[in-house]
Amino acid sequence: MKVSINDRFEALYFYERLPDLTLKPLRIPQPLDQIVEYLVSKYFVFLEERDQFKIYECNNPTEELKSVIKGISLISKKVDEMILSGKEDEAHKELQKVDEFLRNKALEDLKEVATYLNLLYISNL
Amino acid sequence: MIGYLKGYHVELADCQAKEVTVLRRNFSQNYLCVMKFSMEVVQGEGGEVVIYDAERVLDNLQTFAVVFSERYLPISHVIELSSPWPFSRSYATAQAFVNSRLGFGYSICVVNLDSIHLPLRIRLLLKEVSDAEFHSYVSKLSEDLKILMEKPEGLPHEIVKRAMEDYDDPSIEKPKPSEGPQLKDSNDVKDYLLLLSTEAFLKRLKRALDDDVEIESGGRHPYKVKLKRSGKSAPIPYRAELPGHFPKMLCKELGIDDAYNITCDDFEKMLRKRERLMGR
Numbered sequence: 001m002k003v004s005i006n007d008r009f010e011a012l013y014f015y016e017r018l019p020d021l022t023l024k025p026l027r028i029p030q031p032l033d034q035i036v037e038y039l040v041s042k043y044f045v046f047l048e049e050r051d052q053f054k055i056y057e058c059n060n061p062t063e064e065l066k067s068v069i070k071g072i073s074l075i076s077k078k079v080d081e082m083i084l085s086g087k088e089d090e091a092h093k094e095l096q097k098v099d100e101f102l103r104n105k106a107l108e109d110l111k112e113v114a115t116y117l118n119l120l121y122i123s124n125l
Numbered sequence: 126m127i128g129y130l131k132g133y134h135v136e137l138a139d140c141q142a143k144e145v146t147v148l149r150r151n152f153s154q155n156y157l158c159v160m161k162f163s164m165e166v167v168q169g170e171g172g173e174v175v176i177y178d179a180e181r182v183l184d185n186l187q188t189f190a191v192v193f194s195e196r197y198l199p200i201s202h203v204i205e206l207s208s209p210w211p212f213s214r215s216y217a218t219a220q221a222f223v224n225s226r227l228g229f230g231y232s233i234c235v236v237n238l239d240s241i242h243l244p245l246r247i248r249l250l251l252k253e254v255s256d257a258e259f260h261s262y263v264s265k266l267s268e269d270l271k272i273l274m275e276k277p278e279g280l281p282h283e284i285v286k287r288a289m290e291d292y293d294d295p296s297i298e299k300p301k302p303s304e305g306p307q308l309k310d311s312n313d314v315k316d317y318l319l320l321l322s323t324e325a326f327l328k329r330l331k332r333a334l335d336d337d338v339e340i341e342s343g344g345r346h347p348y349k350v351k352l353k354r355s356g357k358s359a360p361i362p363y364r365a366e367l368p369g370h371f372p373k374m375l376c377k378e379l380g381i382d383d384a385y386n387i388t389c390d391d392f393e394k395m396l397r398k399r400e401r402l403m404g405r
Contacts, residue, residue, distance in 0.1 A: 009182055009242045010325030013212065024214050027241045030324050031342075083185060083240040092363065099342050
């Protein structure tokens with residue numbers, strides 16, 4: 001499993017695979033970027049830099065890890081759509097809930113993080 | 126058109142004074158960020174040439190315009206979307222002649238309609254021409270190409286007009302000259318502007334102070350920053366764009382000078398350059 005990350009503009013831009021210049025990268029908002037940074041440092045190894053994106057790889061990703069990455073992508077995509085349609089405040093409120101969750105739970109329990117993110121995506125966003 | 130936008134970034138390039146004034150506002154806030162930096166000048170074969178070289182990053186629904194003094198025309202012209210490619214997939218650029226406090230001048234306008242960043246670079250070499258030459262150039266372009274005309278409803282005209290009105294409006298807050306950041310050139314402006322979102326500011330603060338800082342969220346304020354060394358704390362609002370004087374104000378509130386024996390100006394420069402305060 002490979003992911004590509006660029007934080008050139010202090011925001012985290014992300015591909016769930018190798019960089020693809022024909023598609024725009026996902027902008028991962030705060031505090032979801034903290035989860036991505038944590039996961040990358042713990043489960044991934046740096047491979048190379050391409051097109052100003054750092055590519056990281058995880059050889060044997062667990063289903064929970066895949067699920068957390070998927071949840072982050074889905075929420076980020078939805079937040080992006082909300083921002084484009086002018087619902088920035090609503091998006092920020094949802095992200096504050098993630099922030100609260102992160103302060104009370106340990107990120108080590110990937111199953112719980114995955115369940116929470118997917119539930120949040122389905123119920124609130 | 127302007128009603129759909131979140132803010133503007135207008136640069137008034139006074140080619141005679143060799144100084145650029147940056148006016149920047151997020152429409153959700155009653156605050157106008159004002160900054161100044163110097164333009165470089167070189168002596169060419171045909172006389173003095175003024176260089177305008179700026180790398181800027183536009184966030185979503187933000188518009189950029191640079192206007193030059195009347196009678197200054199570009200002799201070399203580069204507008205590029207920074208490498209490796211622009212992140213934004215929805216943007217527009219335009220050239221026009223618009224009225225500002227610098228007279229009827231050449232301008233370039235860019236708008237980002239996407240939710241991710243649009244990095245761009247504009248590099249122009251400008252030369253002063255005579256009145257007759259200037260007006261013949263403008264009318265020739267207007268007649269031949271029908272593109273470089275001032276249209277009252279056009280975005281470049283609207284955005285520059287709005288920036289001038291905000292600058293003269295006493296009800297809109299502006300920094301006092303002593304409060305503004307000390308910027309030496311156009312690159313410094315780029316570094317400073319990237320510091321002004323809450324997200325970026327917190328990241329840089331954490332990077333600079335490492336284990337000496339605690340950042341808490343929730344409660345009465347979106348974020349609270351606490352220095353472990355001195356125990357001093359300060360709130361941080363959640364903004365797409367913090368006021369221009371915010372970094373310096375926060376440094377004073379946290380007593381950075383007492384805790385780390387470094388001036389607020391020097392600390393702000395460190396944040397701009399993403400440096401660390403190691404071993405102090």
